[in-house]
Amino acid sequence: GQNIDQPTEMTATEGAIVQINCTYQTSGFNGLFWYQQHAGEAPTFLSYNVLDGLEEKGRFSSFLSRSKGYSYLLLKELQMKDSASYLCAPRGYSTLTFGKGTMLLVSP
Amino acid sequence: DGGITQSPKYLFRKEGQNVTLSCEQNLNHDAMYWYRQDPGQGLRLIYYSQIVNDFQKGDIAEGYSVSREKKESFPLTVTSAQKNPTAFYLCASSIGLAGGGEQFFGPGTRLTVL
Numbered sequence: 001g002q003n004i005d006q007p008t009e010m011t012a013t014e015g016a017i018v019q020i021n022c023t024y025q026t027s028g029f030n031g032l033f034w035y036q037q038h039a040g041e042a043p044t045f046l047s048y049n050v051l052d053g054l055e056e057k058g059r060f061s062s063f064l065s066r067s068k069g070y071s072y073l074l075l076k077e078l079q080m081k082d083s084a085s086y087l088c089a090p091r092g093y094s095t096l097t098f099g100k101g102t103m104l105l106v107s108p
Numbered sequence: 109d110g111g112i113t114q115s116p117k118y119l120f121r122k123e124g125q126n127v128t129l130s131c132e133q134n135l136n137h138d139a140m141y142w143y144r145q146d147p148g149q150g151l152r153l154i155y156y157s158q159i160v161n162d163f164q165k166g167d168i169a170e171g172y173s174v175s176r177e178k179k180e181s182f183p184l185t186v187t188s189a190q191k192n193p194t195a196f197y198l199c200a201s202s203i204g205l206a207g208g209g210e211q212f213f214g215p216g217t218r219l220t221v222l
Contacts, residue, residue: 004150033210042198042213043151087150094158094205095141095166098150 022088131199
């Protein structure tokens with residue numbers, strides 16, 4: 001089975017940096033995805049990690065430690081449009097399991 | 109423009125009726141998926157299909173059925189056996205099940221059963 005834990009809500013200020021953590025336990029592991037989901041909309045892909053370390057993509061970076069079952073998503077230079085839910089999704093043998101998501105609220 | 113379409117965006121049905129949600133993709137993806145999302149919950153996998161004429165149950169398949177007669181299409185039927193069908197339904201596709209290819213999502217169908 002899969003067990004995924006991420007904070008329910010976080011708040012931050014425009015221009016700041018925020019780190020969203022995710023811990024997971026999976027039966028088999030074949031990479032971890034992060035998705036962004038605005039209210040009422042479909043999730044959109046942000047990042048994919050399969051090896052340990054940091055993957056940087058513009059303002060967003062994602063880190064993975066397979067031995068610790070831990071990942072984080074780092075968002076820099078926060079903008080109001082970054083207010084959304086962020087979903088951690090490790091892949092087991094063949095399918096993804098999504099966490100409940102972290103609702104990030106960015107204030108002016 | 110390549111992408112995934114779901115229709116309709118909003119759907120209302122009476123209790124006890126079956127309803128079919130459509131999902132079409134023109135990305136030439138082999139794998140397709142159906143998820144259900146409830147308020148404050150993550151996405152839960154209902155069914156997935158790796159190739160045409162083959163599909164597998166996900167974590168919450170009871171009360172749902174699917175077909176995969178064409179590569180482009182993966183319709184989901186919510187049957188009257190589904191005890192709590194009101195939810196946001198998302199269809200997704202990916203190149204395959206394995207590898208680093210991400211899943212692309214359709215816009216979703218919000219189903220309300222009255």
